[in-house]
Amino acid sequence: MLDKNGIAQRIAQELKDRYYVNLGIGIPTLVANFIPKGINVEFQSENGILGMGPFPWEGEEDADLINAGKQTITALPGASFFDSAMSFGMIRGQHVHMTVLGAMEVSQNGDIANWKIPGKMVKGMGGAMDLVASAENIIVAMMHTNKSGESKLLPECSLPLTGLGCVKKVVTELAVLEIKGGAFHLLERAPGVSVEHIKAATAGKLIVEGEIPEMKF
Amino acid sequence: MLDKNGIAQRIAQELKDRYYVNLGIGIPTLVANFIPKGINVEFQSENGILGMGPFPWEGEEDADLINAGKQTITALPGASFFDSAMSFGMIRGQHVHMTVLGAMEVSQNGDIANWKIPGKMVKGMGGAMDLVASAENIIVAMMHTNKSGESKLLPECSLPLTGLGCVKKVVTELAVLEIKGGAFHLLERAPGVSVEHIKAATAGKLIVEGEIPEMKF
């Protein structure tokens, strides 16, 4: 079973050389810490920076330099700043190659719900709806089940949707799953996790074909 | 009767303090030479400059600094450069207060034709259609009649239109006319030009109310 860093590290293996990548808040942010060797990528943050670097050294924070999570960041050589319209132009125009974000629920046809729980305070979708409606390559980083132990990989989302049929891959503490043809296809197991465990934790249609390898790090 | 400079000078009287103005090619360009004293205006050229200045001194031409007529120009202090989308954003968004352009024909309901003569080589509308469809305040600078002596102020345009019901005022070598309620309203006569002369040269519906003053310079 993976911890948050493990999930991030496994997702980092999905990065390809020359990818521009948008990382959401939470586990996705950690992906930046595990870029495979020999791979050059650039991170976009939708509030208006391309070429985002790590957090600043203590004392070097700049209030005018934050990411979409409102955290102080740095800019790498070759970075650029731009306004929010150009930023979402990059996203909608599919210039950003990969988007990693969290979710409350994902359905077997790739629907995602991650912004609203009826009856609870609704904070808003931020840029999530633009991101999921636009990117070709959307990877969800999340826990396989919620705090009550219920599966978050469902036949249909029960929560209000963020986007329709857009998620291509889900990486959880248990598994890597690809979504196609209306089903979750099990690609890899987390170290020490059995196929039965994953089956039990997946409410949506799960396809297990042949031997399922363990993730490699 | 006015010459081209006279027409430009009369149009310059339409400038108001703090106007952003787009001047078309030909007579309209000359308007910049007659800005009334105490009036501050800025000129926009749709190829991407605000704060356009006069032609450069000989030897100081810059190939990267031209106006929409492809003429070498200069930039005044406070000028800015921008791309064509932002430029037409200024125009369509009605941030530009006044547009002066030439025309082949103007109709009594404010239609304008200035880009195409069937049977002749068509060079294109350039930015004219955007300008006339957008500006609140469009003034046409043109000769009252064509080379064959036929009126260019018509009941209806015979040439393909550039825009519909958009011209507010016409200044010719003979007169200043306002367009409203489907007619040309004669406001002023050029020095030495009689109302009868203007009537004879105007094919569209002309309204002459009361004494028509001579233009003042």
Add this chain to the structure above:
Amino acid sequence: MITKIVENAWAATEGISDGMTVMFGGFGLCGIPENSIAAIRKRGTKQLTCISNNAGVDGFGLGLLLETKQIKKMISSYVGENNEFEKQMISGELEVDLIPQGTLAERCKAAGAGIPAFFTPAGYGTEVAEGKEVRIFNGKPHILEHAFDASFAFVKAWKGDEAGNLIFKGTARNFNPLMAMAGRITVAEVEELVPAGSLDPNSIHIPGIFVQRIFKGEQFEKRIEQRTVRQKQTS
């Protein structure tokens, strides 16, 4: 040249009145028009509809206008981190219209550029699309979104000149240029106000034509919402 300088935030906010729709630049607390917000609070203008990506935090940013109940409605993409907001929203005092962030940005830009409506894929299949026209382009469904209309836009820039030209710094740019284009009256507060001709005309983010009033902000607190740092290793 057409000059845009006004004396201070008070003069710059002249004309704002109850019930108006107004825009505020900024993302989180980054690049917000602090001085204009303070002046509007002082004016006590009520029943405002505010278009702003976020709604500030308790005691800062638009949180200051929530405290005094000057805001009737927020049009935003994300409104977390604000207890006063939550309280007023739950009690029904405050209306909230949540909009995808990219759509929010484009609706500002469209307003400034005379584009009354456009199609975007964002929100298709969600409650955001309810009641909106759907059309397929290149096999993909899109929804029709409309330009905003705001009486005032309050923006914050790094440098500005007397002609109203603006330059923004870092990610404090965000929605500021778009709202500057969109406002019928755009008010810019800047950290540095310089004479015309001091700024490189190639580097101007927002030409002065979009700005009706400009002033040097009296002070900028520039509060940081999430201070995240790396610790320097002691060797």
Add this chain to the structure above:
Amino acid sequence: MITKIVENAWAATEGISDGMTVMFGGFGLCGIPENSIAAIRKRGTKQLTCISNNAGVDGFGLGLLLETKQIKKMISSYVGENNEFEKQMISGELEVDLIPQGTLAERCKAAGAGIPAFFTPAGYGTEVAEGKEVRIFNGKPHILEHAFDASFAFVKAWKGDEAGNLIFKGTARNFNPLMAMAGRITVAEVEELVPAGSLDPNSIHIPGIFVQRIFKGEQFEKRIEQRTVRQKQTS
């Protein structure tokens, strides 16, 4: 960092093939991608549909590709000052699609920004509107226009860095940034090519994400179309 440098114009134009739709930045002869045009002429690619505000002049700019009959169709706003163009158009060899300049610009920008269609007032009531959807917004009729789709965009910038970031100079900016956003493969030729980190990230007009290939142009003639000057008065 993702680097975009290619060796020269020949390498940069690799992959352009007969029948493609391609964009060329520039307004008149100002800010045109001279080196890419020369390379495409050398490649002899035929049947091109070219999206460009203008069509060059005889012997320069896109006039060079007209001479060799490499262009099947021009999509432009104004195509004067070109005898070869006129000849080919009258003989029916060359198709021409004339588009209002602002619509041309916005259709490029929309393509880059994932906006498939938008409404504009330009051209309503004229032959440009024929066959197009008309809709009234705020009492004013608008027509629906669609984003372009171009396999390549060839643009010219003043400065660029290895990450593909671009800065334009003066009015040589014009359509270049919009086409840079729009092209599936965007090729930028620059006067100065500098290492990443040399350009102020606040002053970049087009972020490198939009640029797939960048090279330093071998030479720039920068021909002036209308040399207009004031004479210095001898005192």
